[in-house]
Amino acid sequence: MTEVKMTVNGKAASGNVEGRTLLVQFLREDMGLTGTHVGCDTSQCGACVVHVNGEAVKSCTMLAVEAQGAEVSTIEGQAAPDGTLNTIQQAFQDHHGLQCGFCTPGMVMSAAALLKDNPKPTESDVRHYLDGNICRCTGYHNIVKAIMAASGQDVSAIAGE
Amino acid sequence: MYNFDVEMPSTIADAVTALARDEAQPLSGGQTLIPTLKARLAAPSVLVSLHGIAEMKGVSAQDGTVTIGGATTHATVAGEVADAYPALASLAGRIGDPAVRNRGTIGGSVANNDPSACYPAGVLASNGTVVTNTREIAADDYFLGMFETALEEGEIVTAVKFKIPEAAHYEKHLQPASRFPLVAVFVAKFADGVRVAVTGASENGVFRWTEAETALSADFSVEAVAGLKADGSSMISDLHGSGAYRAHLVGVMTKRAVAAINA
Known part of the structure; x- marks a missing residue:
């Protein structure tokens, strides 16, 4: 077992992990942060996307020990402490960007990474960026619409359900 | 996954030493290796992470050659090679998806030599050179077959050089x-x-x-x-x-x- 220490959503986090412990296992099972989901476990679906040192990664395809000393952000750190949703989360609610909600944590974290690098993406930019995030309910239209709205752009012309 | 130890060297020399351990295998971005381990298609007892080796990261371009450190991610190549060699940056920027590109590395891709990977085509077409901890291998001599390369046991891809075409x-x-x-x-x-x-x-x-x-x-x-x-x-x-x-x-x-x- 190896002791890992990292910062998760601004708070110090530590634990003893095996070499094979995935970052997502550490977050869910050791930290109790079950908002990060495991969908496919084969790095296809993106439900497990978190930020490590500001970059979106699939936490099912990274070892916990590789996050030694890193700053990790998860879906639990997105809303304000009083529960007020952040801009992206609120846009998902306003534009019906989720149905069952399983993919939503990864979608929100990917959207946050996109908007950090590209604050005014085109619809095509958003669709391309979501290449690694699979949703089986919405057909993506309202997710794209929500992300465009979160970027402060007029979405009235974008098709939605 | 079967369990394994993880070593986190910070220099190429320390990584080479660690790879001398029994059943050791290098771990770069892990975007292929970790799924492979989950499927129990490989069972190393030690993974030697190359992620913390600063001398294996980064991009430089001079005299018609782009040199990319082996532990450089696809996302970094997509961003930093765009001026010097746009077609290569475009290749890197279309591998997998954004989260995969933030972890996956050029060295990992070239060492694995998946028959459907993108980088081997870029290296071979660019008359590139694979640089390891012991030697330099011309691309024409490096890719030997499906998942096969000229790499010896314990040899690490420390950089890849590309000749910039017209x-x-x-x-x-x-x-x-x-x-x-x-x-x-x-x-x-x-x-x-x-x-x-x-x-x-x-x-x-x-x-x-x-x-x-x-x-x-x-x-x-x-x-x-x-x-x-x-x-x-x-x-x-x-x-x-x-x-x-x-x-x-x-x-x-x-x-x-x-x-x-x-x-």
Whole structure:
């Protein structure tokens, strides 16, 4: 077992992990942060996307020990402490960007990474960026619409359900 | 996954030492290796992470050559090589998806030599050189077959060098489920000739389509390759496409790449 220490959503986090412990296992099972989901476990679906040192990664395809000393952000750190949703989360609610909600944590974290690098993406930019995030309910239209709205752009012309 | 130890060296020398341990294997971005371990297709007792080795990260361009550290991510290459070698940056920026590109590395891709990976086509078409902790290997001598390279046990890809062509383009036809190329072609036009590398098609991994190279070196036009047919007899046949279909795609992707360069 190896002791890992990292910062998760601004708070110090530590634990003893095996070499094979995935970052997502550490977050869910050791930290109790079950908002990060495991969908496919084969790095296809993106439900497990978190930020490590500001970059979106699939936490099912990274070892916990590789996050030694890193700053990790998860879906639990997105809303304000009083529960007020952040801009992206609120846009998902306003534009019906989720149905069952399983993919939503990864979608929100990917959207946050996109908007950090590209604050005014085109619809095509958003669709391309979501290449690694699979949703089986919405057909993506309202997710794209929500992300465009979160970027402060007029979405009235974008098709939605 | 079976359990393993993880070593986190900070220098190439320490990584080489760690790799001398019994059943040790290097871990770069892990975007292929970790799924492989989950499927229990590999069972190393020690993984030596190359992620913390600063001397293996970064990009530099001078004298017509781009040098990329082995532990450099696809995302970094997509961003930092865009001016020096845009076709290579475009290749890197279309591997997998954004989260995969933030972890996956050029060294990992080149060391693994997946028959459908993107980077091997870029390295081979660019007449590149694979730099290891012990030597430099020309791309033509490096890629030996499906998942096979000239790397010896314990040898690490520390950098990859690319000769910058006059013009180049990477054209890929996606296999929509895996997001790997079903077939992709990298065409690089140099002053002394054209190189055409094909990935995703052959059972022997990445290869140079020499007939197309000869034709394009004489006449760099779509018409020059329009009548050529790649040999499909040793191409991958699976549920996504037959060998004959892949051979056809080799021609189509080559023509599209040439058209894009000439546009």
